[in-house]
Amino acid sequence: MRRLREVLPKALPRSWQKGLQRGRILAHWKRVAGSPLDRLSEAVRLEEGVLFVEVNDPVLLHHLTYTRMEFLKKFEEAFPKAVREIRFTLAKAPWSGLTGSFSEPAAQAEDPKALEKARALSAHAPPGLEEAVQRAALALLKRRQGEPCPICEAPSPLHPCPTCRRLLKDPLVKKEARRLAQGQAARLEGEPHQVALHLAKEQLKAQVLELFPQVVRAGPEEKEALLPLLADLAGRYAALAGWEALPPAVKSLLGTP
Template sequence: MSRARPSAEIVAKILRQKGLSAGIRRGRALVLWPEIAGPALSELTEAERLEDGVLLVRVADSVVAHQLTYLREEFIRRYQEKQPGLVRELRFVVGAEKKARPKSKPAVLPKLNPEEESRLQKLAQRSPQDLQEVILRAGRAVLQRQKENPHPPCPICGGPSREHPCKPCQTLLAAPAVQREAGRLIRFPLKTRLEGEPLQAARYLAQQKLEAQLRDLLPQVIQQPELMPILQDTARRYLQLRTGEKEVRAYRHLLPESLGSLLKEV
């Protein structure tokens, strides 16, 4: 019997399948900032957004920004201890002091329904104890923003977008490194060289190409049954790419509908 995988791996897989991974990763960086900066500095600063591993932090004025640059490496080190690879760089943006913002009523975000809340609770329970509250808060924020925005999330970065993929991710898909990774993933779905959103983009591209291969192979296999092993191998790689699992028999339901009845083994 195979060993149970660490809970962190299970959570990462579920988040990836639900399309929440990128958004929750960003939310986790923002939620952790007060702990990283400490009580005093968090009163004068606010983590604003995470872009490609670069965390943008809004600060009270240029003097504070200048002083914080001397602490950049320490902040990055603390992030590395909490969440390795999450934040690779920090940039300080001068703006209004956090506590001096207009006292207007905050926007009321849509509430999560019981099913959504239950799903988040289950995700949190499967994660390490020290991350459970972070995942809950970040997950709620991501889902609430998605419900507030009428546009569905981009299949790569998870951000709301009229276009799918969104324009920044379309640019990412055209990057040579992403295309090379996608070519590798088509052949070896479990061997990755990239990480973060470039990896997500490469997975998306590889999945699209494998789906096209499956559609092309299906009518040929019907006419030439001896091609069935090729179809099975393509379907196995497709499911490995989608699930991150080596053994994929339990995931046949994730195959395109037209293949489900034909493929008994993958």
């Protein structure tokens, strides 16, 4: 039997197929780049076969530009003929501390834990890039530490992160969210699935919170009719997020632990 992910694209509108393919390619950059480069760069868009990747350090940009053929080969293996070129650019809003020489004593005095993490990342950097990776990682940690994307949990100055923001607008992801909210099996994988799951949970939670006060204010007969609806919504939400994610008042009304 053929896998659903092999059959599904053929049954979808062409525009949705392209959107899903684009999202997968952008998300695949992190796997292609590998650690620690995946945490210091971000694939931001794909235009006519050209993948645009933002980096937060000019030294890294120079290195990645001259080693892009290696990345192109990996993309060709995963997505044949989809990516013909990769262009690296500096982020529009560079993180502080990216220019000038790296001052280790000053950084250590400011945040020893951040410096320790930056050193750990630089230990896995390509030869000759240890200092650039350490400098970029430290700047990233200063700005992003403790601020993970609420959907994929990747560090990002924007919430949601750029990748999740794009996927939130994808029609196929929205359709998947509706399927998940209805209790149907998942069809997508990876980050598209994560975003669809987030959307489904947010939709169900909003419906639960909207119906709950109506049930509380309702008379006996109306409450008897509304309670099953609330229980159904709460059950589908709990199936995705867990019963502990439901507000205590809702659980109390439904008699759930």
